Amino acid sequence: MAEVVVPLTTRNLTESDLPACGWYGTATDLVYVAEAIQRARRGEVDYLAVCPPSGLPVAVGGIDYTKPPGAATIWQLSVRAELRSCGIGTVLIGELEQRARDHGLRWVELGVDDNNSRSRTLYERLGYAQTGHESASWNQQAPDGSTTRYETRITLMRKQLS
Template structure:
């Protein structure tokens, strides 16, 4: 159950409760996920769905009763031995801080345990303290740092390399 409270712009408080569920992301979901990133990013997600079909990763979606994804993210089983690595976690910006990220992560952890693994790993950019606070609240513990980078598509369509430093976190499941 997702509960959202709107207190923006001096409006009266309103609470809306909506049931949501976690399921596998499918290629047919991608047109509804443009909020998650650029067209280039969604092509990468589509490639990861091919890996999911082969059993190498799980790619999950938190969906509304209308079956529309509002949070997505993956678990890669090839990065660390005996662990699932959470990555590409994203929540529809308008619904951040409503518990969807927590639900997505718990669903990912269930998938990891379902494969008989007992550890989850993830990396978070050092300049993203809000996400790091969520992971730590859910029991993830920092154990190191590592550089990371990926290609991003700019507003002009040009591809550039984003380089960053990440904090590495893990959780025993």
Template sequence: MISDHDSNGTAVVLPVRVRDLLQRDLPACNWSGSATHLRQVERELARAAAGEVDYLAVCTPRDVPVAIGGIDYQVSEGAGAVWQLAVLPALQSCGLGTLLIRAAEQRIGSRGLHRAELAVEEDNPRARALYERLGYVAYGREPDAWDEEAPDGSIRRHETMCVLMRREL
């Protein structure tokens, strides 16, 4: 359920469900990142078909994704690595991130694994606070980098430092 309050304090509640992200969902996920990012998600869906990853979507009653994220089972021995989490900006802070992470943890557990791991950019304290509230503990740092498409169509390299976090399931 998405729950928020309007300016009059009236509660707005919308049921949601978690399911696998599908190829047909990608056009509705342009809020999650650049065209370069969506092409990467498309490649990850091919890996999902091979069982190497799961890619989840939190969807509205009209079956529109409002939060997405993946779990990679090839990154860390004995763990599922949660990554590429995104929530529709207008619906952030409504509990969708928590729902998505808990669903990812259930998928990890259903594979017989007992640990979830993730990396969060150091300059994203809001996300880190969410992960800490959900029981994730920092255990290291590492640099990360990826190419992203700028509004003018050029490709720029994004480099960052991430905090590595994990949670025993």
């Protein structure tokens, strides 16, 4: 099997990118992304896209500088399903961590659904350590428009930035 190397760039996500982000989730999910882009304009967060030469986002995620005090929270990470385990998530997290360093922060935090062992393994490989747990729930919209309540336990993780 041959290996193909594709150059990736990381940049701020914009509203004009949203039509190309249908892989991210439902229309409701993209409303949250659009809100994050607005918060980025106010300097509260950075919300990034990882793109191949086409310029179309294949991964997105943000870092929130408003909480917790003295640190930042990485959140809403997603990589196109067919491109997972190719190192794209590592590129995204690395850039988000650099943005935190650029803000003078020494810690970053994130939460991972206990049902998502694949992501937790990535975070542990990148140096994140468990700091606790919390319960979480939210409404999920199905493709047919119906809504169900999703309840889970979140593992909280933290990393000291060098």
